[in-house]
Amino acid sequence: MTIRALHVASELYPLLKTGGLADVAGALPPALIERGADVRALLPGFPAVLAGLTDLHPVAQLGRRFDTPGVTVERGTLPSNGLVVYVIRAESLYNRPGNPYLNDEHVPYGDNAQRFALLGWVAAQLAQQLDPAWSAQIVHAHDWHAGLAPAYLKAAERQHGRPVARSVFTVHNLAYQGVFPAHQFGQLGLPDDFFNISGIEFYGQLSFLKAGLFYSDRITTVSPTYAREIQTLSQGGGLDGLLRHRSHDLSGILNGVDYAVWNPTDDALLDTHYSATRLAGKSACKEALQKRFGLAQKSDALLFGVVSRLTEQKGLDLLLGGVPEIIRHGGQLVVFGTGDPALENGLKRVAQSHPESVAVELGFDETLAHTIVAGSDVIAVPSRFEPCGLTQLYALAYGSLPLVHCVGGLADTVADASLENLADDLATGFVFERFEPKGLAAAIRRAFALYDRRTEWKATQRRAMRQDFGWGASAERYLALYRELI
Ligand code: ADP
Ligand code: GLC
Numbered sequence: 416m417t418i419r420a421l422h423v424a425s426e427l428y429p430l431l432k433t434g435g436l437a438d439v440a441g442a443l444p445p446a447l448i449e450r451g452a453d454v455r456a457l458l459p460g461f462p463a464v465l466a467g468l469t470d471l472h473p474v475a476q477l478g479r480r481f482d483t484p485g486v487t488v489e490r491g492t493l494p495s496n497g498l499v500v501y502v503i504r505a506e507s508l509y510n511r512p513g514n515p516y517l518n519d520e521h522v523p524y525g526d527n528a529q530r531f532a533l534l535g536w537v538a539a540q541l542a543q544q545l546d547p548a549w550s551a552q553i554v555h556a557h558d559w560h561a562g563l564a565p566a567y568l569k570a571a572e573r574q575h576g577r578p579v580a581r582s583v584f585t586v587h588n589l590a591y592q593g594v595f596p597a598h599q600f601g602q603l604g605l606p607d608d609f610f611n612i613s614g615i616e617f618y619g620q621l622s623f624l625k626a627g628l629f630y631s632d633r634i635t636t637v638s639p640t641y642a643r644e645i646q647t648l649s650q651g652g653g654l655d656g657l658l659r660h661r662s663h664d665l666s667g668i669l670n671g672v673d674y675a676v677w678n679p680t681d682d683a684l685l686d687t688h689y690s691a692t693r694l695a696g697k698s699a700c701k702e703a704l705q706k707r708f709g710l711a712q713k714s715d716a717l718l719f720g721v722v723s724r725l726t727e728q729k730g731l732d733l734l735l736g737g738v739p740e741i742i743r744h745g746g747q748l749v750v751f752g753t754g755d756p757a758l759e760n761g762l763k764r765v766a767q768s769h770p771e772s773v774a775v776e777l778g779f780d781e782t783l784a785h786t787i788v789a790g791s792d793v794i795a796v797p798s799r800f801e802p803c804g805l806t807q808l809y810a811l812a813y814g815s816l817p818l819v820h821c822v823g824g825l826a827d828t829v830a831d832a833s834l835e836n837l838a839d840d841l842a843t844g845f846v847f848e849r850f851e852p853k854g855l856a857a858a859i860r861r862a863f864a865l866y867d868r869r870t871e872w873k874a875t876q877r878r879a880m881r882q883d884f885g886w887g888a889s890a891e892r893y894l895a896l897y898r899e900l901i
Contacts, residue, residue: 417451417452417453418452418453418552418553418894418897418898418901419452419453419454419455419549419550419551419552419553420447420452420453420454420455420551420552420553420554420555420897421454421455421456421457421501421538421541421542421551421553421554421555422440422443422444422454422455422456422457422555422557423456423457423534423535423538423554423555423556423557423561423564424436424437424440424456424457424458424556424557424558424560424561425458425459425515425516425531425534425557425558425560425561426440426458426515427440427441427456427458427464427493427500428440428441428442428676429441429467429495430458430463430464430467430468430493430500431458431461431463431464431467431515432781433514433515433516433724433779434724435587435670435803435804435805435806436557436558436587436588438670438673438676438805439557439587439637439670439805440456440557441673442671442672442673442676442886443671443886443889443890443893444456444498445496445498446671446886446887446889446890447890447893447894448498449890450890450891450894451894452894452897453549454498455498455499455500455501455549455551456498456499456500456501457500457501457502457503457534457537457538457541458500458501458502458503459502459503459505459508459509459515459530459531459533459534460489460502460503460504460505460509460510461509461510461511461515462509462510462511462512463512464500464502465502465504467493467494468491468492468493468494468500468502469491469492469494470490470491470492471489471490471491471502472489472490472491473487473488473489474487474488474489474490474501474545474546475487475488475540475545475546477537480505480533480536481508481529481532481533481536481602482529482602483505483507483508483529483533484507485504485505485506486503486504486505486533487503487504487505488501488502488503488504488537488540488541488545488546489501489502489504490502490546499549501537501541501546503533503534503537505533508526508529508530508533509530511524521755521756527593527595528595528599528602528603528623529602531559531560531561531562531563531593531623532563532602532603532623534560534561534563534564535556535561535562535563535564535565535566535567535623535626536563536564536567536604538551538554538556538561538564538567539554539564539567539568539570539571539579539580541554542554542568542571542579542580543571543579543580550580551580552580552581552897552901553580553581553582553583553897553900553901554568554580554581554582554583555582555583555584555585555893556582556583556584556585556627556631557584557585557587558585558586558587558588558591558624558627559591559592559593559622559623559624559627560593560623561584561627562584562593562622562623562624562625562626562627562628563603563605563623563626563627564582564627565582565584565626565627565629565630565631565632566605566609566614566615566626566627566629566630567605568580568582568630569630570605570606570609573606581632581633581897581900581901582630582631582632582633583631583632583633583634583635583893583896583897583900584627584628584631584633584634584635585634585635585636585637586624586627586628586634586635586636586637586645586802587636587637587802587803588728588802589624589636589645589650589651589652589654589802590652590728590800591624592617592622592623592624592625592652592653592654593622593623593624594617594620594621594622594623594624595620595621595622595623596620596621597610597616597619597620597621599621600615600621609626613629614626614629614630615629617653618653624654625654625657628654628657628658628661629657631664632664632900633664633665633666633896633899633900634658634661634664634665634666635665635666635667635668635893635896636665636666636667636668636802637667637668637669637670637802637803637824638667638669638670638802638803638823638824638826638827638828639666639667639669639827640667640822640823640824640826640827641667641800641801641802641803641823641824642665642666642667643667644800644822644823645658646658646659646662646665650800666892666896668889668892668893669803669824669827669828669884669888669889670803670805670808670824670884670889671808671884671885671886671887671888671889671890672805672808672809672812672884672885672886673886674812674885677785677788677808677809677812677813678812679696679697679789679812679813679814679880682785682789684781684782684785684786685700685785685786685789686699686703687699687700687703689814690880691814691876691877691880691881692877694814694873694876694877697789697790697813697814698714700786700789700790701714701718701790701791701792702714702790703786703790704718704720704749704786704787704789704790704791705718705747705790707783707786708749708774708776709770709774710747710749710771710772710774711747711771711772713745713747716745716746716747716772717741717744717745717746717747717792717793717862717863717866718746718747718748718749718790718791718792718793719741719746719747719748719749719791719792719793719794719795719818719862720748720749720750720751720787720788720790720791720793720794720795720815721734721748721749721750721751721752721787721794721795721796722751722752722783722784722787722788722794722806723750723751723752723796723806724752724753724754725752725753725754725755725758725759725762725777726754726755726758727755727758727799728798728799728800728801729752729796729797729798729799730797730798730799730820730850731750731752731758731762731797732758732761733797733850733851733852733855734795734797734855735761735762735765736852736855737852737855737856737859738765738769738773740856740859740860741772741859742769742772742773744859744860744863746772746859746863747772747773747774748772748773748774749773749774749775749776749787749791750762750766750773750774750775750776751775751776751777751778751780751783751784751787752777752779753777753778753779759777762775763775763777788806788809788810788813788815789813789815791810791815792815792816792862792866793815793816793817793818793844793845793862794806794807794809794810794815794816794817794818795817795818795819796810796817796818796819796820796825797818797819797820797847797850797855798819798820798822798823798825799820799822799850800822800823801819801820801822801823801824801825802823802824803823803824804819804823804824804825804828807819807824807825807828807829807844808828808884810844810879811828811829811843811844811879811880811882811884812879812880812882812884813880814876814877814879814880815879816832816843816844816845816862816865816875816876816879817829817843817844817845817879818844818845818846818847818858818859818862819844819845819846819847820846820847820850821846821847821848822850825846826846828882828884829843829844829845829846830842830843830844830846831844831845831846831858831861832844832845832861832862832865832875837865837871837875840874840878841878842875842878843875843878843879843882844879845858845859845861845862846858
């Protein structure tokens, strides 16, 4: 039997992306389809989403919903792979260019509760014949933006007296909880008793993330280690109790890499290509990167790269403290990202003090991200916490050894270049245990020490590049979960 699953998310690569969620929403549906499932996606009709789809045509006119007139649901196609995508057209809620969550002042939009409640509500309707031609058996909701979908499904189940569709809720980041004032509950159209500690209520407010965790039939998160971490008091963001209570329904399924997009042998965004057996092209990528960022053109300077959202999570404040260690050993650092203005300014200041060896650029650009991942010797991901992390997986594929904090998905995917791991042919990068300057500095020194032994460095690069983090195994696990549910 073919399983019909609807993936509900707020971003999807290549239509719209602010982080790894888009990469997953873009790559997992095709991986499931390849394995025989009938998968479609639902997105809010942000300008970039509507512009990127072809064959858009109306499926349902919903009229006034969540205080918004003229809401329609349309169905279109993603040209790159033919994925069928439903979009919600609601001019006053979604027709805003730029960041889908924040205004120009980096403040969440005041009407985010309505904007994302509508997303969850339409998802539940797509399991109830909203499109007469297709109806979801599984609604797979991603992060708080889609967190109300399982709640609306449970409400419909109560109304009809039978299950409507089964739901899976995937936590990509427990730190974003979609919390809104309690008085907004009335606008959601959910049964009154859903505003409850056993429900959507969260310390006197309401949380879309908690709704997803509470009302979904299964919960997944994006790495096995993060699945354990979020059940602890220190890393559970106030939801550890609920997560422990539901631990039998909770599993960690590692994200994958879309090697059609991230592959140094034929990366469409690179001028020079290379592979594990022909590494020469990587030197050309490094040279190009040093040139692009105005760094000294030294082929043997160990080059550290960072491509990241600039938020507290990513631990770049710790990395800044490690800059003297990098410079002392003759290394270089390139940072590219966007986010928190205070972090942006701090990074800029460090670059100004070391123009030959540190370069910082602010912005979001897919080509530059690939340029840095390919041209760096080391990709640093010193995150305080990291649900999965994709950057270190891309770094492995490009032979750019990841330097990571031992948390979440970083702990599950990178093996430290310790003597014993090197001896056993296991090392793929540099891992520090404690989020402290000393641990980071030691990992940086390990990177320089290995770089001094060029043969071992190359062997480690090749091993990193041979790791298989393709979507296959993870897609199989999601499918197994769907099968269990229906
Ligand atoms: P997160 O989702 O927490 O941001 P991930 O490592 O899972 O972390 O995914 C980050 C994704 O966003 C990667 O695809 C990375 O290349 C991309 N990315 C981050 N910052 C930028 C940027 N400034 N420009 C382009 N891509 C970026
Ligand atoms: C989140 C997490 C990141 C994860 C991504 C995709 O943004 O911060 O660790 O890789 O989602 O699941």
